[in-house]
Amino acid sequence: MDSVFASTELHGEAYLIVNGGLVEDMGCAFTSLTGYSKADFTNKKISEVMHRLFGFDLDLGNRTVSENFLFKKSHETIEVRITVYKIGKGSQKLYLFKQKTNFLLNFESSLVDKILKDNFLGVGLYSCPDFRLLKANRKYQEYIKGAWQMESNPLSLCLNEIIPGFNGSKTEALWRNAYESGETVCLKEQKTVSEEGDLRYWNESITPVSEDNRVKYIVMILDDVTENTLKRKYMEEKNEELNKAIEMKDEMLMLISHEMKTPLSIITSSIQTVEIICKNELTDKVKKYLNKIKQNSYRQLKLVNNILDNTRLDSGIFKMNKVSVDIVLLTGTIIDSISVFAERKGVKISFESTLKQSVMQTDVDIYERILLNLLSNAVKFTPEGKSIEVSIFQILMKGRPQVCIQVKDNGIGIPSDQKDLIFERFGRVNRIVTRQSEGTGIGLYLVKMLVSLLDGEITLDSKEGVGSTFSLVFPLNNAGKAPAKPARIDSASEQLVTASAIEFSDIYFGA
Numbered sequence: 001m002d003s004v005f006a007s008t009e010l011h012g013e014a015y016l017i018v019n020g021g022l023v024e025d026m027g028c029a030f031t032s033l034t035g036y037s038k039a040d041f042t043n044k045k046i047s048e049v050m051h052r053l054f055g056f057d058l059d060l061g062n063r064t065v066s067e068n069f070l071f072k073k074s075h076e077t078i079e080v081r082i083t084v085y086k087i088g089k090g091s092q093k094l095y096l097f098k099q100k101t102n103f104l105l106n107f108e109s110s111l112v113d114k115i116l117k118d119n120f121l122g123v124g125l126y127s128c129p130d131f132r133l134l135k136a137n138r139k140y141q142e143y144i145k146g147a148w149q150m151e152s153n154p155l156s157l158c159l160n161e162i163i164p165g166f167n168g169s170k171t172e173a174l175w176r177n178a179y180e181s182g183e184t185v186c187l188k189e190q191k192t193v194s195e196e197g198d199l200r201y202w203n204e205s206i207t208p209v210s211e212d213n214r215v216k217y218i219v220m221i222l223d224d225v226t227e228n229t230l231k232r233k234y235m236e237e238k239n240e241e242l243n244k245a246i247e248m249k250d251e252m253l254m255l256i257s258h259e260m261k262t263p264l265s266i267i268t269s270s271i272q273t274v275e276i277i278c279k280n281e282l283t284d285k286v287k288k289y290l291n292k293i294k295q296n297s298y299r300q301l302k303l304v305n306n307i308l309d310n311t312r313l314d315s316g317i318f319k320m321n322k323v324s325v326d327i328v329l330l331t332g333t334i335i336d337s338i339s340v341f342a343e344r345k346g347v348k349i350s351f352e353s354t355l356k357q358s359v360m361q362t363d364v365d366i367y368e369r370i371l372l373n374l375l376s377n378a379v380k381f382t383p384e385g386k387s388i389e390v391s392i393f394q395i396l397m398k399g400r401p402q403v404c405i406q407v408k409d410n411g412i413g414i415p416s417d418q419k420d421l422i423f424e425r426f427g428r429v430n431r432i433v434t435r436q437s438e439g440t441g442i443g444l445y446l447v448k449m450l451v452s453l454l455d456g457e458i459t460l461d462s463k464e465g466v467g468s469t470f471s472l473v474f475p476l477n478n479a480g481k482a483p484a485k486p487a488r489i490d491s492a493s494e495q496l497v498t499a500s501a502i503e504f505s506d507i508y509f510g511a
């Protein structure tokens with residue numbers, strides 16, 4: 001230590017004179033630099049004074065020079081260089097404090113200063129590696145108060161003095177990680193609850209700042225996201241409740257539909273039995289009434305089947321059984337089975353194919369459901385005397401051969417602004433004057449789902465008053481050779497006849 005120091009040289013310097021471990025005197029400039037007066041420190045132990053100034057017992061040991069962060073009486077932080085000189089003959093020492101230029105701490109009128117002052121974000125600046133809080137705006141101090149129930153001023157304290165149980169905690173590991181890697185650590189929606197029960201959520205970022213190639217500071221920035229987080233959590237809760245309610249409703253609907261299906265099936269098969277057994281004993285009047293019962297039972301069955309299929313598709317439990325079929329033959333067979341209904345309405349139905357045979361992998365029942373739905377709609381919405389044309393041809397789409405099945409009618413058409421709506425669940429055209437019942441609107445929604453189950457696409461081209469064309473496109477996958485004529489493909493098969501009767505049951509033929 002230097003031993004001699006001329007008192008004239010000390011003029012204007014910030015210093016403390018320490019004798020026997022006690023502060024004896026201080027320069028005026030020390031008060032200007034730190035805000036502490038002679039009355040604050042005279043006769044106080046130097047270790048105590050150092051604790052007040054630096055937040056810990058800064059013991060210089062044998063060192064004569066040290067650089068540290070000093071906390072002024074006003075809690076403002078500055079960086080100082082402390083040099084200790086031995087003066088006089090006894091144990092008198094002189095502690096000289098010189099402020100260092102520090103852009104981070106003295107950022108008056110800088111952008112950082114503005115961010116700090118407007119308190120929109122909470123900002124805290126820590127020294128490294130001790131994680132001592134050097135600077136914090138009001139918002140940040142409020143956060144500390146709320147999160148860690150700290151009533152006293154947290155400035156100059158280390159994180160382990162602010163956060164209970166910090167040492168060895170996950171939080172400490174995060175801070176160490178940021179400090180050691182030099183990378184920012186971000187934490188989303190961190191929850192704090194104050195003693196008064198005030199719940200807050202914060203997005204936090206812990207950003208290391210380097211000086212002279214070493215991480216010297218960590219800046220912690222807090223964004224109060226309470227409002228948005230609470231809103232999101234509320235929406236999530238509501239969504240969960242809603243999904244549960246929908247699930248329950250679906251289960252209920254499925255249960256009711258099942259319960260309805262059993263008696264309906266018994267009614268229809270009983271009527272069929274009566275028709276067969278009592279064939280010769282039934283008068284025309286009775287036959288007419290039996291027919292009405294049958295048609296209305298089928299109508300109910302159509303709705304029940306649609307609801308059941310709809311819920312099965314939604315819950316992904318729809319069974320599919322793909323086989324190799326000649327789609328031309330299958331389409332012709334289905335048209336044959338419904339021609340009686342078209343005839344009854346006075347609508348002509350024709351079928352034409354540019355392909356003699358087209359074998360593809362498909363599920364016969366699903367394809368039947370799709371086509372029957374399109375055909376029943378076509379008959380339903382085509383007035384007497386007009387016609388329906390079904391055609392099959394091959395096209396190339398995205399360089400691959402596809403088979404296209406078109407159902408074209410000269411019916412009432414669909415307004416262009418409602419073309420997408422009809423494929424939605426319960427989507428129906430909003431027609432003010434219509435002779436036909438518009439139904440429930442489940443049919444085409446199901447059709448669209450079933451078409452995509454078969455890897456196909458459905459499109460609609462329609463003009464109001466002119467007619468509608470529904471086009472189905474399916475990939476012509478390598479299906480191998482089709483069976484000559486599967487027993488299932490027969491227009492007179494009981495299953496197809498019943499399926500057609502059910503599908504056409506909601507059309508009033510005026511009989």
Ligand code: ADP
Nearest residue numbers: 377378381422428429438439440441442443444
């Ligand atoms: P639903 O199951 O009640 O029969 P769909 O989903 O099959 O109903 O059809 C939905 C609506 O689309 C029908 O109510 C009708 O308004 C309209 N629509 C469907 N096909 C045609 C068509 N070929 N011509 C005119 N309108 C049609």
